[in-house]
Amino acid sequence: MRAALLALLTAALAACWAGCGRPETVVAAGDRTQVLHRGVGYEVVDLDPQLVTSPAEQTVIAALFEGLVREDAQDLHPVPGVAASWQVSPDGLQYVFHLRPDAKWSDGRDVTAADFVASWHRMLTPSLAAENASLLYVLQGAESYHRGASTDFSTVGVAALDPHTLRVTLEHPAAYFLSLLCHMAWMPVPLPTIAAHGAVGQRGNPWTKAGTLVGNGPFTLQSWQPDRAIVVKKSPSYWDAAHVRLQAIHFYPIDSVDSEEREFRAGQLHLTDALPVSKVESYRRDSPGLLRIDPYWATYFYRINTRRPFLSDARVRRALALAVDRKAIAEKLLRGGQAPAGAFTPPGMAGYAPGELLPTDFAAARALLAAAGYPAGAGLPTFHLSLNNSENHRLVAEAVQQGWLRELGVHVELLSQENKTMLAARRTGDYELMRSDWVADYPDPSTFLNVWRGSSGNNYTGWSNADYDAWLFAADRTADPGARDQLWLKAERTLLDSAPLVPIYYYTHVFLLQPSVHGWYPNALDHHPYQDVWLAPQ
Numbered sequence: 001m002r003a004a005l006l007a008l009l010t011a012a013l014a015a016c017w018a019g020c021g022r023p024e025t026v027v028a029a030g031d032r033t034q035v036l037h038r039g040v041g042y043e044v045v046d047l048d049p050q051l052v053t054s055p056a057e058q059t060v061i062a063a064l065f066e067g068l069v070r071e072d073a074q075d076l077h078p079v080p081g082v083a084a085s086w087q088v089s090p091d092g093l094q095y096v097f098h099l100r101p102d103a104k105w106s107d108g109r110d111v112t113a114a115d116f117v118a119s120w121h122r123m124l125t126p127s128l129a130a131e132n133a134s135l136l137y138v139l140q141g142a143e144s145y146h147r148g149a150s151t152d153f154s155t156v157g158v159a160a161l162d163p164h165t166l167r168v169t170l171e172h173p174a175a176y177f178l179s180l181l182c183h184m185a186w187m188p189v190p191l192p193t194i195a196a197h198g199a200v201g202q203r204g205n206p207w208t209k210a211g212t213l214v215g216n217g218p219f220t221l222q223s224w225q226p227d228r229a230i231v232v233k234k235s236p237s238y239w240d241a242a243h244v245r246l247q248a249i250h251f252y253p254i255d256s257v258d259s260e261e262r263e264f265r266a267g268q269l270h271l272t273d274a275l276p277v278s279k280v281e282s283y284r285r286d287s288p289g290l291l292r293i294d295p296y297w298a299t300y301f302y303r304i305n306t307r308r309p310f311l312s313d314a315r316v317r318r319a320l321a322l323a324v325d326r327k328a329i330a331e332k333l334l335r336g337g338q339a340p341a342g343a344f345t346p347p348g349m350a351g352y353a354p355g356e357l358l359p360t361d362f363a364a365a366r367a368l369l370a371a372a373g374y375p376a377g378a379g380l381p382t383f384h385l386s387l388n389n390s391e392n393h394r395l396v397a398e399a400v401q402q403g404w405l406r407e408l409g410v411h412v413e414l415l416s417q418e419n420k421t422m423l424a425a426r427r428t429g430d431y432e433l434m435r436s437d438w439v440a441d442y443p444d445p446s447t448f449l450n451v452w453r454g455s456s457g458n459n460y461t462g463w464s465n466a467d468y469d470a471w472l473f474a475a476d477r478t479a480d481p482g483a484r485d486q487l488w489l490k491a492e493r494t495l496l497d498s499a500p501l502v503p504i505y506y507y508t509h510v511f512l513l514q515p516s517v518h519g520w521y522p523n524a525l526d527h528h529p530y531q532d533v534w535l536a537p538q
Contacts, residue, residue, distance in 0.1 A: 025267025031516045031537040034247040036530075039260045041273035042388060042419035043227055043253040047208040049184040050123045050130050053458065054419070055439055055526075056273075058184055060251050063232045063530050064215035065187040068097050068116070068166070069178055073532035074521045076443075078178035082111055082188070082216065082239075083166070092173035093140075099164040104237040105190055106220045113160035119188045121153050125201040131457035132185040134450065135441065138177060140169045147455065172477045176350075176444040182527075183441045190214040218244045218531050227253060245534035255389045255419065264290075264512045270535070271520070272512045277392050280336050280510060290512050293337050294522035297346050297440035298507035299448065300338075300396070302385065302433050303426075306500050307462040310380055311432060315372035317499035321358055322365035323407045326504055329399050336510035341503035343492055344438075345448040352445040352485050358496045358503060362407045369408055377409025386415045387435035388422055396504065397435065426460050434460075437507070440525055445488055446476070452495055463500035467491075 030037050040056040049061050070081035083097040103111040120139070123130055124146040137143040140157030144150040157169030170177065180186065190207075191200060193214045198205035207213065210224045218240070219232035230251040234244055252269065254260040257276045263269045275283065275291070283291040304317050311317060326340030342356030366376070374380045385401070387393045397414050404410040412433070417425070425431045438458075441447045449472055450456060454464030468491050475487035495501075509526050519533040 027267045027270055027514055027516070028537070030270060031535045034245055034535055036246055036249045036517070036533065036535065037269050038249065038251060038271045039254050039263070039269055039273040040251045041253065041390075042255050044224075044230060044251070045420050045423060047213060047221070047224075048205075049187045049189060050119075050128065050132070051203060052184065053131050054423070056253060056419070060230055060232070061184050061187075062217070062527070063219040063249055064213070064217045064221060065184070065189075066217045066238075067181050067183075067187045068099075069181050070531075071179075071182050071525075071527055071529055073519055073529050074523075076179070076182075076523050076525055076527055078182065092175075093170050095168045095170075095177070096161075097166040097168065099166065100239050101164060102239045103216065104239065105214050105216050106235055106237055107190070107193070107214045108237060109190075109192075110163070111188060111216050112163045113166040114163065115188045115191070116166055117158050117160050118191045120156070120158055120186070122189065122191065122194075122200055123185060124153075124156065127201045129203065129457070130185070132183070134453065134456050134458075135180065135183060135185045137455075138170055138172070138174050138180065140171045142171070143455070173479070174476070176442050176446075179442040179444075188216060190216075219246075219249060222248070229253075240531060244531050246530060249530065257390055257392050261512065264514075269512075270514045270517050274390075274392060275336075275510050275512055277334055277336075277395055280334075283512070289515060292509070292511050292513045292522070294509040294511075294526065295524045296507040296509040296526055297349060297443070297524045298437055298526075299341055299344055299346060300435075300437050300504045300507060301341070301344065302400075302502040302504065303431075303436045303461050304500050304502065305429060305432055305434075305461060307429060308432050310374075311383075313372050314498050315368045316374070316380070317502075318497065319365040319368040319372070319408060320404065320410070321496070321499045321502045322361045322368070323404055323410075324400055324502060324504060325360055325403055327360065329396060330505045333395060333399055334505065334510075337508040338505045341505050344452075344495060344501065344503050345445050345488075345492060346440075346506045349440070349443060349445045349448075351481060352488055354489060354492050357493055358499075365408060369410075377411070380410055382411040382413055383432050384413050384415050385433040385435070386417055386422060386425060386431045388419055389416050393435055400502075400504070429460065429462065433502075436501075439507075443525070446472070449488060449491055449495075452500070459500075461500040463498060465494055465498065468494050 040059045042056045044057050046052050049065050066081045068083040069078040072079050082103045084100045086097045133146050141155040145156050159167045194200050194207045197207040210221050213221045218238045220235045222231045222233045224230045233248045257274045260272045264272050330338040330340045342358050343354035345354050347353040387397050401412045451458050453469050471487045471491040475484050478484045516535050516538050
């Protein structure tokens with residue numbers, strides 16, 4: 001009898017707590033219903049896999065589209081996606097992919113080999129001006145077609161042998177090719193849908209809006225409220241839907257890291273995109289179970305527009321690059337395991353370790369500036385550094401700003417901007433210095449060094465160097481790892497001597513994660529296949 005009374009009392013108290021006390025948090029409701037709520041940092045500008053470049057957009061697109069292969073949740077090795085299997089020729093130049101007969105678009109159509117041919121054709125169409133088109137240059141003939149030297153797409157190394165068989169021929173062997181196929185640039189896009197809403201080969205086509213977007217991933221786009229939230233729901237047409245446990249994902253573009261942390265603390269988010277620098281130590285001390293500091297192949301840097309007056313002089317740019325106290329920024333300001341960036345490429349990718357090619361050297365920086373005709377900064381105008389609306393970015397920028405003024409006499413004004421404004425200014429070259437980062441697209445140093453090729457759509461600085469391009473061309477075609485490393489090192493040293501960028505630190509991913517989130521494994525690319533993520537109420 002006492003046990004029964006106790007049970008009734010417990011139930012009554014629970015009902016009172018639910019009905020009369022605190023309302024259920026978003027996180028608790030999400031745990032119950034398998035709905036993940038995550039911050040993505042910045043506003044999402046587009047959801048076209050062939051046109052976007054920022055991690056915020058990639059985070060959403062990973063739920064909506066799938067390529068020939070996808071990544072294992074724990075170590076990211078390539079596993080079957082749309083392609084159930086494949087064969088590779090002994091010379092590593094030809095791949096034959098066998099597509100799943102049950103791979104579907106969200107409108108019910110089959111995903112076919114012809115879809116991949118048409119998608120890659122669109123990606124390489126010069127009028128589309130896709131920044132990531134150079135990622136497809138590993139295909140035989142792709143660079144010639146994209147740059148207009150050839151107008152015959154049949155010369156590009158991709159062919160549909162039948163509706164479910166795709167043959168791919170490479171320009172040169174690439175051990176990382178299967179991992180590269182996981183990038184958005186290689187995902188299929190629905191050409192009939194795109195054509196129904198505008199020109200296939202032009203930017204600005206509105207096919208990615210809610211209600212019109214057709215994808216082939218584990219989720220479909222349910223709603224998109226700019227600056228507020230993007231909601232995707234589980235797709236019943238996805239070939240592996242039975243394996244997907246999440247029922248929906250809500251993505252929130254919160255560019256203020258302070259606001260995002262408050263939302264997490266209030267039970268509104270399962271995970272954040274970042275964490276305020278000022279809160280790292282308190283979480284490390286008081287709530288270590290919520291703090292995640294994961295490895296991350298990414299570099300934080302400032303682009304320099306070499307087409308602008310004064311910044312066209314490599315001595316001025318090199319002086320700015322040398323006069324940054326990277327160690328103090330990484331270890332005293334950020335305190336999240338970040339490391340000072342002595343090069344552009346993070347160490348440890350495929351065994352390549354560039355070392356400290358760019359030290360902090362205030363005396364050398366002052367000497368370069370004087371040699372350029374600007375002793376103690378005399379004669380230089382005030383430069384403008386554009387940065388995203390983020391408290392963390394401003395803290396880093398203020399440290400750099402103060403160092404340049406103190407050590408070089410160079411004045412810099414900080415311009416905080418919305419992400420979409422930054423992206424537009426970057427594309428048109430409407431900036432002097434700009435906060436940037438580069439995150440590895442695949443586990444190979446070429447993903448960093450290819451950014452600065454003269455033909456790269458992700459360069460944006462106006463800088464190019466024929467020797468640099470030649471060394472990377474040779475590295476692509478060199479099988480010996482040691483010889484390849486030496487070619488990369490020559491290229492990287494040339495890049496940093498000319499300094500169209502100012503490397504600042506190598507990232508770690510510092511963020512908050514609720515313990516109810518499972519399947520979120522640490523990895524250096526920060527990729528987390530949603531097919532393998534689920535929520536377990538605490």
